[in-house]
Amino acid sequence: MPKYGMVIDLNKCSSCQACVTACKIENNVQIVSEYDAQHGRAMFWMKMLTMEFEGDYPNIRPKTLPRNCMQCDEPSCIKVCPVRATYKNEVGIVAQIYPQCIGCRYCMANCPYTVKVFNWDRNEQPKEVEKCYDPDVSVRPKGVVEKCTFCIHRLQIASEKAKAEHRDMEPGDYVPACVETCPVDAISFGDLDDKKSEVSKESRDYRSFALLDELGTVPKVRYLNAIE
Amino acid sequence: MSYQDLHDEDEVLFRPIYESSRSFYIIVIVLTAVFLFGLGCYIRQLFYGLGATGMDEPVSWAFYIIDFVFFIGISHAGTLISAILRLSKAEWRRPITRMAEVITGIVLAIGGLHPVIDLGRPDRILHLFERGRLQSPLLWDLTSVTAYFTASTIYLYIPMIPDIALLRDRGGKLHNFYKILAWGYKGTPKQKHALERAINILMVMVIPIAISVHTIIAWIFGMTLQPGWHSTIFGPYFVVGAIYSGIAALVIVMIVFRKVYHFEDYLKEIHFKYLGTLLLVVSLLWTYFTFAEFLTTFYGHEPAEMRVFLYKFVGPYAPFFWLMVLCNFLMPVIVLSNKKTKTIKGILVASIGVVVGMWLERLIIIIPTLANPRLPYPTGMYTPSITEIGIAAAATSAFVLGFMGFSKLFPLISIWETKEGREHSVHEVSMRLKEYLPGKTEESRVEASVKAEI
Amino acid sequence: MKDRTIYLIQLMTLSFNWILAISVTLWFINLVVVANQVKDTQTASLWISILAITIFWILAGVLSYVFFSLHKYADEVK
Numbered sequence: 001m002p003k004y005g006m007v008i009d010l011n012k013c014s015s016c017q018a019c020v021t022a023c024k025i026e027n028n029v030q031i032v033s034e035y036d037a038q039h040g041r042a043m044f045w046m047k048m049l050t051m052e053f054e055g056d057y058p059n060i061r062p063k064t065l066p067r068n069c070m071q072c073d074e075p076s077c078i079k080v081c082p083v084r085a086t087y088k089n090e091v092g093i094v095a096q097i098y099p100q101c102i103g104c105r106y107c108m109a110n111c112p113y114t115v116k117v118f119n120w121d122r123n124e125q126p127k128e129v130e131k132c133y134d135p136d137v138s139v140r141p142k143g144v145v146e147k148c149t150f151c152i153h154r155l156q157i158a159s160e161k162a163k164a165e166h167r168d169m170e171p172g173d174y175v176p177a178c179v180e181t182c183p184v185d186a187i188s189f190g191d192l193d194d195k196k197s198e199v200s201k202e203s204r205d206y207r208s209f210a211l212l213d214e215l216g217t218v219p220k221v222r223y224l225n226a227i228e
Numbered sequence: 229m230s231y232q233d234l235h236d237e238d239e240v241l242f243r244p245i246y247e248s249s250r251s252f253y254i255i256v257i258v259l260t261a262v263f264l265f266g267l268g269c270y271i272r273q274l275f276y277g278l279g280a281t282g283m284d285e286p287v288s289w290a291f292y293i294i295d296f297v298f299f300i301g302i303s304h305a306g307t308l309i310s311a312i313l314r315l316s317k318a319e320w321r322r323p324i325t326r327m328a329e330v331i332t333g334i335v336l337a338i339g340g341l342h343p344v345i346d347l348g349r350p351d352r353i354l355h356l357f358e359r360g361r362l363q364s365p366l367l368w369d370l371t372s373v374t375a376y377f378t379a380s381t382i383y384l385y386i387p388m389i390p391d392i393a394l395l396r397d398r399g400g401k402l403h404n405f406y407k408i409l410a411w412g413y414k415g416t417p418k419q420k421h422a423l424e425r426a427i428n429i430l431m432v433m434v435i436p437i438a439i440s441v442h443t444i445i446a447w448i449f450g451m452t453l454q455p456g457w458h459s460t461i462f463g464p465y466f467v468v469g470a471i472y473s474g475i476a477a478l479v480i481v482m483i484v485f486r487k488v489y490h491f492e493d494y495l496k497e498i499h500f501k502y503l504g505t506l507l508l509v510v511s512l513l514w515t516y517f518t519f520a521e522f523l524t525t526f527y528g529h530e531p532a533e534m535r536v537f538l539y540k541f542v543g544p545y546a547p548f549f550w551l552m553v554l555c556n557f558l559m560p561v562i563v564l565s566n567k568k569t570k571t572i573k574g575i576l577v578a579s580i581g582v583v584v585g586m587w588l589e590r591l592i593i594i595i596p597t598l599a600n601p602r603l604p605y606p607t608g609m610y611t612p613s614i615t616e617i618g619i620a621a622a623a624t625s626a627f628v629l630g631f632m633g634f635s636k637l638f639p640l641i642s643i644w645e646t647k648e649g650r651e652h653s654v655h656e657v658s659m660r661l662k663e664y665l666p667g668k669t670e671e672s673r674v675e676a677s678v679k680a681e682i
Numbered sequence: 683m684k685d686r687t688i689y690l691i692q693l694m695t696l697s698f699n700w701i702l703a704i705s706v707t708l709w710f711i712n713l714v715v716v717a718n719q720v721k722d723t724q725t726a727s728l729w730i731s732i733l734a735i736t737i738f739w740i741l742a743g744v745l746s747y748v749f750f751s752l753h754k755y756a757d758e759v760k
Contacts, residue, residue: 040284040606051604067603076453082364083355084720102355103278103348106366108288110452114601118288118348121279142277143348212602215453360713362727371706371734378702378741386748408691411749412756422751426744433740 002169002191003092003220004150006179007202008066010226012186015064019178019187020046023068026151026177028137030123043117045069045148046178063226066187068178069094069115069148070211070219077107077116085145092220093150101144108145112215116147151176171197192220238646241639244489245395248636256632259625266622269615270345278348282613286605287598291616292346294590295623297445298473299339300373301466301586305474306332307380308438311431319657320502322649323494326642327485328478329384334630335477336377338623343369345619365448369441376441383430389413389423390644402637442470449593456525456536456597465517472510472556473586476579479503481631483576485640494641497572504575507582508564515557532602539596544609548588555585689753696749703742707735 023046085101158174190199306328313321396406446466449457710731
């Protein structure tokens with residue numbers, strides 16, 4: 001079984017937020033009302049975090065970091081879920097079963113990366129948005145927690161396709177939407193166990209680091225430090 | 229035969245069951261209105277989702293969870309205190325235990341409902357039974373709260389059986405109701421013995437269950453990795469806080485119902501003085517725990533922990549924090565350690581302060597941690613919405629209504645224990661006292677010789 | 683009301699506690715079975731279940747002890 005992981009090269013990343021938009025459209029993430037957005041309920045699975053500012057005004061240079069779910073190997077969200085609504089599947093993806101979630105938000109409180117988002121309100125989208133829904137991803141009702149799943153529906157489609165064509169899955173068959181969209185190829189994705197894959201090589205690079213590594217959650221999303 | 233013809237020595241204790249004043253009904257109507265308003269708020273929330281509350285992205289637990297911890301904390305008033313007092317043979321417990329146990333029962337039912345109110349999908353609550361995962365502290369909590377509720381209602385009910393039998397023997401409209409609940413109690417020695425044995429077993433069982441309940445609630449926070457929550461002393465810290473707020477709530481309830489139902493002859497100043505001393509001791513204990521918790525955080529100076537620390541000490545939550553220190557430490561210690569202010573009024577003021585302070589403590593534990601995630605997110609100040617305030621008001625009025633309802637069905641002060649105290653304990657205690665002293669008492673010599681003969 | 687009906691109602695109220703104890707037991711057995719099926723947290727589930735089930739059964743037992751001994755000794759001469 002492969003173990004999917006992701007490496008984001010901060011040297012290449014230009015903070016254009018194409019991944020953020022692509023993710024939102026791909027996964028039917030709810031577009032919340034203006035009131036909710038102002039009150040900190042905007043929903044993003046992939047989010048651009050401003051880590052620190054370098055230099056003095058007006059010559060500031062923000063250091064940003066695209067952050068999706070870290071897909072930890074030792075996830076703290078699974079431990080606390082009272083109904084097994086979140087679980088780690090055989091390829092290492094931490095997935096969420098929306099119809100099983102009771103909305104207690106314990107996983108949100110325990111995620112050190114704060115990646116989980118909650119459907120605070122009823123999902124009422126404009127007609128135009130409803131037309132563009134991705135048919136492969138379920139639309140979440142109010143009151144459940146959701147998060148990045150490494151576009152797990154793409155994995156399902158790719159593996160079915162490979163099966164139909166009587167072949168094994170190849171490295172390029174399955175990539176999440178953010179990886180596909182990134183205009184500067186800053187995100188590499190693939191099997192971490194395959195020593196020859198690009199993502200595996202990059203994850204062992206001297207620039208590679210994981211967010212909050214000291215907590216022992218063993219994230220499968222790693223970053224390559226930006227070096228001038 | 230009407231109740232006016234009956235003349236018991238403790239007639240005052242029976243009176244609230246048969247007589248209700250006009251103001252009683254007015255209070256009931258007002259509280260019911262508040263309760264219905266809260267119910268309406270909840271129905272609205274069911275319809276619109278948790279968006280009706282003031283919660284947002286980093287602060288995903290707020291008012292409901294604070295109230296949950298707070299109410300469950302109050303519930304420790306009862307059973308735990310009454311069990312400890314019974315176990316230590318404190319004779320002054322007699323008029324107190326019943327009220328303490330009633331508080332526990334009612335508040336547990338209310339507090340236990342709060343996590344359900346907090347759920348995004350209460351319709352899926354049965355998933356807990358079908359697919360529950362026992363590693364989650366939430367399930368431990370569900371189990372321990374249920375166990376505590378069962379234990380404390382049994383512990384309330386069994387010592388009440390003789391009183392129900394007294395009420396049954398007096399007749400009246402609810403004769404059959406009392407007959408069912410009295411379980412055929414007639415006060416024969418063997419029945420008394422069985423009852424006492426059951427009370428002794430429960431008294432010992434209830435203490436660990438009660439402690440486990442609040443420890444587990446603390447673990448809901450302590451088991452996470454979040455700064456400010458991930459602390460080993462959280463279990464005992466919460467238990468101490470729970471006992472603290474519990475005693476304070478008990479004192480308030482006692483003073484109010486003493487005034488309303490004219491129990492002055494039963495709840496004397498000495499009872500409040502003893503409870504005041506207990507409150508003072510627990511206050512100092514609570515302060516010690518708080519100090520230990522914050523000093524280690526400050527000394528360690530870990531950046532994520534410090535953000536939460538500063539948020540509490542000088543940041544947006546500083547007013548609440550220092551108000552909590554005032555209410556939970558300065559005010560009670562000053563009032564209760566001074567002979568001049570340690571009157572019933574003074575103790576009442578201190579207790580109200582403690583209840584407010586302990587609510588603030590729960591607020592200060594829960595929100596600043598959530599508002600300061602480890603990664604740099606924009607943080608905002610959390611403000612509760614009208615829905616949350618309405619439900620909190622409804623919960624409080626449900627508590628008062630429940631207590632008032634109870635007082636109309638059963639005596640608020642244990643009658644048989646008062647009688648027992650009057651008839652047997654005076655003698656027993658003086659004997660016990662003599663036993664503590666050097667030299668043999670006459671009775672113990674007699675007892676020893678009787679034993680030797682057998 | 684007849685003594686017989688009262689006794690039956692009393693038995694019914696007592697049985698609520700047993701229903702609670704038995705349903706808690708069934709619930710925990712179900713959780714352990716589920717944990718075994720998905721091969722996840724088996725030992726934790728087992729130990730917590732044993733602890734919880736014991737407590738509920740003891741509580742129900744104490745209540746039943748009181749009930750039956752009160753009825754047994756009710757007719758005893760003072």
